[in-house]
Amino acid sequence: MCGIVGVIGKKNTTEILMQGLEKLEYRGYDSAGIYVNDQAGHDYLVKRVGRIKNLEAAVDDSIQGTLGIGHTRWATNGKPSVANSHPHISNDERFYLVHNGVITNANELKRQYLLDIEFASETDTEVVVQLIALFAREGLSAKEAFRKALTMVDGSYAFSLVDRLTPDTLFVAKNKSPLLIGKGDGFNVVASDALAMLSETDQFVEMKDEEIVALTQDGIAIETLDGTPVHREAFTVKMEEGDASKGTYPFYMLKEIDEQPIVMRRLVKKYTNDRGEVELPKPLLAALKAADRLYIVAAGTSYHAGLVGKGLFEKLAGVPTEVHLASEFGYNQPLLSEKPLFIFLTQSGETADIRQVLVKVKAQGYPTLTITNVLSSTLAREADYQLGLYAGPEIAVASTKAYTAQVAVEALIAQGLGEAKNHREAEAFDVVHQLGLAAAGQQALIDQKDAIHDWATDLFSQSRNAFFIGRGTDYDVSLEAALKLKEISYVQAEGFAAGELKHGTIALIEQDTPVVAFISDPKTAAHTRSNADEIAARGAKVLRIATESQSSEEDQLVVDDIDPMLAPLLMIIPGQLLAYFTSFDRGYDVDRPRNLAKSVTVE
Structure with missing residues (x-):
């Protein structure tokens, strides 16, 4: 995921671009660049590797114009470098x-049309800009060359294009990647997120997939790729709403699912230094090192995130870890170790049964850490230490991005603690790289919404019950996926350890019973696959979701490879989308399921 900004018709274009990129830096920060044109024969291209501050240092007062595009990048095609950073330029x-997304047929287009072109980068984006230039040299206008290229590319994209020969127009297009038009008085802007341009305008126009837009300082001309004009009214984003705006999404839950790749990258930025090393507050790190056992206390989705965290802390940091339901721990405290440290996982920071435990263990003198999305909350204020999830407002009752954020923060803490203890497993693990893989893999799954929607319809449209199975962290994912389905679609769904089915639960399998099998761990993949075959032989309708290295021809959905400890960051995405589409198709209020509230403030 990357960030795009564009401006036409403003004298302070450079300043607006830089401020916008700073607000979008959470989307990517391994390189950044801007292109500015004064529409009078002068233009400037500046690109730098690293964070926005490196670009800021290279942009002086001489770089001025009234047209510009900017980009902040998280590398997908090609390593971080000036050559691979955006904006990309055609050979002529x-x-x-600038581009956000992945062009899946870039290599084919390169071989078919661009064999005589010398490429300056390793990116799929440069293939597109060179293709546009080729079509323009053949006689097409800039807009028509852009349109022709768009009809040929496969994959996801948000594009912003400038033609030096027509610097009074900014061209944009999107497919599957976010992009909004901002409408001003005598100017217009474009951005991946309204947040980047809220200082300039609160009026935004939605862009739909496979549309091409020509922006001038006074006009917005939207067309479909076949040339059909489109008129669309602007909507208002209030300054105080920012990230909390639902925008053009039908439900907050879908927006929050889509935001998860961004959250992964934001967390890497928040918890690592310029050298890419995990950096925790020193007092907290000292307290973690002094603990002989960690106790994760949580509820619901946060409890499931804690189950994943147990494996991370034990493997990466070598510290025994227990996970407890807050509602049980509060009345049935187990025998504790001599030097425990308590970790409270909570999205809202206001969960009543978790606070009961916090108060109880603080009275006993034990150190406490709250990991929450709301650092101003009660649980954050009252704990000895606080760490943020930085997931942005989560409005839907069914938690999605807070779950993956909790797993990611646990991984970052475990890596930092393990390195501080010189633990061998932590020194061999690269959490920053793994979270990068997670973000890319999440986006790839999000881009397959249509296929997942079809599976949701096939599996759950008529069903009153369902099962999710897996082993190890896949079992943890099964619990969370089942919770998502039951809480918003009201299907009786249960997550089971795959090996336990034959110890009783398989008796519930009958013709067309829907079962989702998660297969990611090489140690147990063959066993889980065998369990899936057992229930299929008894009439179940089985959806198999496997990582690429563990996949087989019978799997319907193949997920990118990642370290098995962090596989839940990917495997849960289809689980969330299956739940969303099942609820949506049944006509329910996805964001506000019956009998549930976002913050549980009673025990």
């Missing part, structure tokens, strides 16, 4: 392009 130096 006519076109400049």
